[in-house]
Amino acid sequence: xxxxVAFDLDALVARIRPVSEEARTAxxxxxxxxxxxxxxxxxxxxLAVRVAGIRWDAAPGRLAPAIVLAAADHGYARQGVSxxxxxxxxxxxxxxxxxxxxxxxxxxxxxxxxxxxxAGVLEPVADPAVRPLRLGAGTEDASRxxxxxxxxxxxxxxxxxxxxxxxxxxxxxxxxxxDMGIGNTTAAAALAAALLPAEPWAVCGRGTGVDDVGLExxxxxxxxxxxxxxxxxxxxxxxxxxxxxxxxAVLAGVCLGGAAAGCVVLLDGFPTGAAALVAARIAPAAGAxxxxxxxxxxxxxxxxxxxxxxRPLLDLGLRLGEGSGAALALPLVGAALAVLADMATFADAGxxxxxx
Amino acid sequence: xxxxVAFDLDALVARIRPVSEEARTAxxxxxxxxxxxxxxxxxxxxLAVRVAGIRWDAAPGRLAPAIVLAAADHGYARQGVSxxxxxxxxxxxxxxxxxxxxxxxxxxxxxxxxxxxxAGVLEPVADPAVRPLRLGAGTEDASRxxxxxxxxxxxxxxxxxxxxxxxxxxxxxxxxxxDMGIGNTTAAAALAAALLPAEPWAVCGRGTGVDDVGLExxxxxxxxxxxxxxxxxxxxxxxxxxxxxxxxAVLAGVCLGGAAAGCVVLLDGFPTGAAALVAARIAPAAGAxxxxxxxxxxxxxxxxxxxxxxRPLLDLGLRLGEGSGAALALPLVGAALAVLADMATFADAGxxxxxx
Numbered sequence: 132x133x134x135x136v137a138f139d140l141d142a143l144v145a146r147i148r149p150v151s152e153e154a155r156t157a158x159x160x161x162x163x164x165x166x167x168x169x170x171x172x173x174x175x176x177x178l179a180v181r182v183a184g185i186r187w188d189a190a191p192g193r194l195a196p197a198i199v200l201a202a203a204d205h206g207y208a209r210q211g212v213s214x215x216x217x218x219x220x221x222x223x224x225x226x227x228x229x230x231x232x233x234x235x236x237x238x239x240x241x242x243x244x245x246x247x248x249x250a251g252v253l254e255p256v257a258d259p260a261v262r263p264l265r266l267g268a269g270t271e272d273a274s275r276x277x278x279x280x281x282x283x284x285x286x287x288x289x290x291x292x293x294x295x296x297x298x299x300x301x302x303x304x305x306x307x308x309x310d311m312g313i314g315n316t317t318a319a320a321a322l323a324a325a326l327l328p329a330e331p332w333a334v335c336g337r338g339t340g341v342d343d344v345g346l347e348x349x350x351x352x353x354x355x356x357x358x359x360x361x362x363x364x365x366x367x368x369x370x371x372x373x374x375x376x377x378x379x380a381v382l383a384g385v386c387l388g389g390a391a392a393g394c395v396v397l398l399d400g401f402p403t404g405a406a407a408l409v410a411a412r413i414a415p416a417a418g419a420x421x422x423x424x425x426x427x428x429x430x431x432x433x434x435x436x437x438x439x440x441x442r443p444l445l446d447l448g449l450r451l452g453e454g455s456g457a458a459l460a461l462p463l464v465g466a467a468l469a470v471l472a473d474m475a476t477f478a479d480a481g482x483x484x485x486x487x
Numbered sequence: 488x489x490x491x492v493a494f495d496l497d498a499l500v501a502r503i504r505p506v507s508e509e510a511r512t513a514x515x516x517x518x519x520x521x522x523x524x525x526x527x528x529x530x531x532x533x534l535a536v537r538v539a540g541i542r543w544d545a546a547p548g549r550l551a552p553a554i555v556l557a558a559a560d561h562g563y564a565r566q567g568v569s570x571x572x573x574x575x576x577x578x579x580x581x582x583x584x585x586x587x588x589x590x591x592x593x594x595x596x597x598x599x600x601x602x603x604x605x606a607g608v609l610e611p612v613a614d615p616a617v618r619p620l621r622l623g624a625g626t627e628d629a630s631r632x633x634x635x636x637x638x639x640x641x642x643x644x645x646x647x648x649x650x651x652x653x654x655x656x657x658x659x660x661x662x663x664x665x666d667m668g669i670g671n672t673t674a675a676a677a678l679a680a681a682l683l684p685a686e687p688w689a690v691c692g693r694g695t696g697v698d699d700v701g702l703e704x705x706x707x708x709x710x711x712x713x714x715x716x717x718x719x720x721x722x723x724x725x726x727x728x729x730x731x732x733x734x735x736a737v738l739a740g741v742c743l744g745g746a747a748a749g750c751v752v753l754l755d756g757f758p759t760g761a762a763a764l765v766a767a768r769i770a771p772a773a774g775a776x777x778x779x780x781x782x783x784x785x786x787x788x789x790x791x792x793x794x795x796x797x798r799p800l801l802d803l804g805l806r807l808g809e810g811s812g813a814a815l816a817l818p819l820v821g822a823a824l825a826v827l828a829d830m831a832t833f834a835d836a837g838x839x840x841x842x843x
Contacts, residue, residue, distance in 0.1 A: 166582055167589050168570065168695040172811065173784075173804025214524065215841045222838040226522050231831025233523050240818065240825050339524040340841070428529075446802060447819075448529025455528065462818035463803075466596050473595075475587025482578040485571045485696070 138289035140368070144414040146391040150184035158183030158471060161190070165474040166482045172470060174444065178422065179467040185395050185420045186304070192472055194304025194395065196243040196461050198454045199294060199385050200227060200234060203250040203377035204269030205314030206278060207356075212317045212349045214340040217269070220313045221252045223453075227311070228258045233451055234309055237458035241465075243307070245454075246298065250287065251377035252312075264290040266377040273321060274355040277363060277373045284372035284380045288413075291384020292391070299392030305464055306389040307397035307424070308382045308406065309454020316429060317349055319405035321356045321374035323431045325364045326408050327438055331357065334431030336401075339450060367412035379406045386410035390417035397464065399457040400427035400449065404435040411439055422464070425449055425456030494645035496724070500770040502747040506540035513545030514827060521830040522838045528826060530800065534778065535823040541751050541776045542660070548828055550660025550751065552599040552817050554810045555650060555741050556583060556590060559606040559733035560625030561670030562634060563712075568673045568705045570696040573625070576669045577608045579809075583667070584614045589807055590665055593814035597821075599663070601810075602654065606643065607733035608668075620646040622733040629677060630711040633719060633729045640728035640736045644769075647740020648747070655748030661820055662745040663753035663780070664738045664762065665810020672785060673705055675761035677712045677730035679787045681720045682764050683794055687713065690787030692757075695806060723768035735762045742766035746773035753820065755813040756783035756805065760791040767795055778820070781805055781812030 158180045163169050170176055183189050202224045208217040226232045227247045238245045248262045249255060253269045266287050270278035295306055312318070316338035323334045331353035337346055353374075357364070360373035371380055383406040389396040390410070398407050398421055411418035423441035426432060427450055436443060444460045477484040514536045519525050526532055539545050558580045564573040582588045583603045594601040604618045605611060609625045622643050626634035651662055668674070672694035679690045687709035693702055709730075713720070716729035727736055739762040745752040746766070754763050754777055767774035779792050781801035792799060800816045833840040 165589070166579065166587060167807050171695055171805070171807040172589060173806065175803055175805070175815070216839055219839050219841075222836070223522065226831060226836040226838055229831070229836065231522060231836050233521070233528060233826060233830055236825045236829045237822055239829075240822050339527055444803070447531055447800070449527070449531070450529065451523050451527040459531070459819065459822055462596065463815065466593055466815055469592045469596050470589060473592045474589055475582060475585070480578070480582040480585065480587050482582055483572060483575050485575075 138285055140285065140288065143292055143387055143391055147414050147416040149416055150419045151187040154187050154189045155180050155184040157189030161471060164476040166477055166480050175467045175470060178464065179471040181422065182395050182468060186393060190472065191468060193468055195302050196241065196305040196307060197246060197298050197303040198238055198243055198307040198309055198458060199246045199248060200309040200311065200454050201248040201250045201378035201381045202252055202311040204253045205312055205318055205376050206270045206272030207317040207352060208314035209272050210274055210348065210352045211345065212352055213313045213338060215313050217253060217313045220311060221254050221256060223311050224249060224252055224256050228260050232453060233455045234453035234458060237455055241458050241461040243458065243461055248381055250381040264381050266380065270376055273360065273374045274352045275359060277360055278375055279372050281368060281372045284368055287377060287380025288384035288387065291381040292388030295385045295388030296392045299394050304394060305397055306385065306394040307454055307457035308385055308403045309399050309457060310378050310382060310402040310452050312376055312378050315376050315378065315402045317352060318376035318379060319402040320431050321353045322370060322379065322405040322409065323435050324353055324357055325370040325374055326367065326412060327434055329434055334434060336429035367409045371409050382406035383409040387414055387417055390420040396421045397457045397460060398423050399454045400452050401429040401432040402452060404432050407439060408435050424460035494641055496641065496644065499648055499743055499747055503770050503772040505772055506775045507543040510543050510545045511536050511540040514539030517545060517827060520832040522833055522836050531823045531826060534820065535827040537778065538751050538824060542749060546828065547824060549824055551658050552597060552661040552663060553602060553654050553659040554594055554599055554663040554665055554814060555602045555604060556665040556667065556810050557604040557606045557734035557737045558608055558667040560609045561668055561674055561732050562626045562628030563673040563708060564670035565628050566630055566704065566708045567701065568708055569669045569694060571669050573609060573669045576667060577610050577612060579667050580605060580608055580612050584612065584616050588809060589811050590809035590814060593811055597814050597817040599814065599817055604737055606737040620737050622736065626732055629716065629730045630708045631715060633716055634731055635728050637724060637728045640724055643733060643736025644740035644743065647737040648744030651741045651744030652748045655750050660750060661753055662741065662750040663810055663813035664741055664759045665755050665813060666734050666738060666758040666808050668732055668734050671732050671734065671758045673708060674732035674735060675758040676787050677709045678726060678735065678761040678765065679791050680709055680713055681726040681730055682723065682768060683790055685790055690790060692785035723765045727765050738762035739765040743770055743773055746776040752777045753813045753816060754779050755810045756808055757785040757788040758808060760788050763795060764791050780816035
């Protein structure tokens with residue numbers, strides 16, 4: 132992990148430009164000239180304008196999409212906060228590599244590229260298709276001490292950012308993020324509670340299906356993690372290290388690197404939202420480059436999206452993670468850009484414009 | 488219009504089978520064996536199960552989509568209920584045929600076929616690509632008497648149903664509906680008010696952008712249409728003829744024919760919702776074969792969807808019509824079917840199943 136020492140987080144943050152108000156204004160004007168009542172495509176038009184601003188281009192055309200799916204294990208899982216045992220993280224990582232998981236199916240449907248990252252599952256998977264950014268073999272139990280060191284967190288941020296910048300250099304314009312990790316809605320809840328801030332009960336939900344007793348345990352675990360690590364929660368990297376997770380560190384890095392490279396950063400559910408909140412606290416300009424794919428039923432997710440100022444594109448009750456909600460939102464991004472690129476204007480089509 | 492005389496509406500209704508509970512149960516079981524927590528894909532899973540029931544097939548595979556977009560003019564438009572002049576209907580019909588409208592762009596994005604129907608615009612468009620199902624040159628002003636005759640309404644139902652059955656025979660499995668007609672949210676509001684029933688103010692909205700004065704006028708026009716035609720509103724075909732529109736008649740026929748032919752009938756906004764409500768009142772079994780693509784901001788739309796028992800897939804503030812919201816929902820239908828067809832099971836993938 133010597134590379135973390137060489138990582139200059141401030142330089143990365145400095146590379147994140149604001150969005151272009153000129154491109155937004157020009158895209159809005161272009162949409163207003165199209166053969167439809169002004170604003171009648173609702174959130175789709177707002178999305179097209181947002182992408183134009185992010186890309187500094189009023190006519191961004193089509194953008195190639197990729198999903199970075201990072202998996203890791205969590206010390207929290209030893210506290211019985213999930214309906215599933217920890218070995219499922221590694222089993223699902225193998226499933227992603229074999230192409231059988233929901234995100235594989237949805238990524239294929241969306242015509243996107245899927246990049247699977249091992250950010251630190253308990254047992255490494257020996258497969259050349261996996262991108263190794265291992266920060267360890269699962270985090271420590273944050274209810275008893277820090278989940279990871281600050282160096283590990285910085286290493287994750289650096290690795291995620293480098294991956295995002297590499298993908299952008301290869302032509303990716305929409306960079307979606309997805310997560311896998313048994314116990315990671317607990318890590319996301321602890322991070323959200325630390326950063327918003329919020330009470331543990333306000334950010335803990337049932338994850339992938341924990342029962343009432345499990346939910347009470349989860350709230351208590353988050354409370355203990357916050358109490359034990361209180362001194363470390365004052366800055367976003369400190370909070371990430373103390374109560375977060377390896378895949379959340381990598382994904383926060385992907386958000387920062389994607390923002391620096393001019394990508395549209397497309398979020399999935401609660402864990403990616405918590406990672407995005409870390410990124411936006413490190414670099415407020417990164418927040419303007421994010422798009423929320425969907426709203427999950429996790430109570431903390433709505434709070435995080437509100438804090439990021441994002442209105443999600445979909446609200447389908449998805450609680451899977453993996454980037455599944457981001458993958459489902461990708462066709463809407465494509466549609467918004469196609470409307471901006473391809474629709475006729477009132478003048479082109481000889482249609483009377485009522486000017487509304 | 489002699490063909491209307493030969494049209495046997497009862498025979499069409501009798502061809503609409505209930506959905507298959509066995510196929511639904513088997514699809515639910517298949518989804519529960521996939522490598523994801525039970526139900527964690529939320530509304531996407533409900534959609535897959537619904538389609539399985541409609542198709543009488545627990546493994547319906549991929550379904551070819553088509554959008555039937557019907558355009559017509561409305562006598563209501565003479566009452567100043569729209570922000571746009573009536574000639575825009577015909578101009579937009581030409582735009583659909585030239586490929587420059589929003590629905591053209593969105594249909595191409597979704598890989599769907601677009602069938603453009605002239606159900607009765609003021610001036611016919613001379614283009615072999617348009618499907619002529621003209622019931623007249625615009626409806627009469629329903630605030631002064633019936634919009635059309637019962638024979639015209641039946642002719643529209645017959646033509647729409649025949650078109651849907653023809654498309655199904657050509658392999659279409661998802662039949663989406665779209666509308667174009669200056670003044671048609673007024674027709675939809677009057678139909679919804681008659682059938683739900685509801686007060687005019689509860690179902691009238693701003694359509695594509697009418698101002699406060701226009702909205703008041705719209706509410707008054709709907710009230711007069713209901714009062715003038717009161718005696719005709721007792722049955723759905725009577726209401727359709729008295730206060731509806733030509734494209735709504737054709738689209739109600741498409742809903743019935745699509746349901747009879749085993750298609751998934753995918754709805755767009757308020758006018759298609761009103762047409763679907765006519766279809767469901769004529770043939771209650773048709774309702775179970777519908778899927779709501781999106782929720783529009785028109786207040787009557789939410790009431791119609793609730794009456795049909797449908798929860799929309801998208802809620803993006805779309806108020807364009809044309810089938811744009813249905814086109815945007817098509818990738819979700821495709822994704823739901825891909826999940827059902829392609830995801831690995833816990834047993835396939837060697838993933839531990841917590842059984843939740």
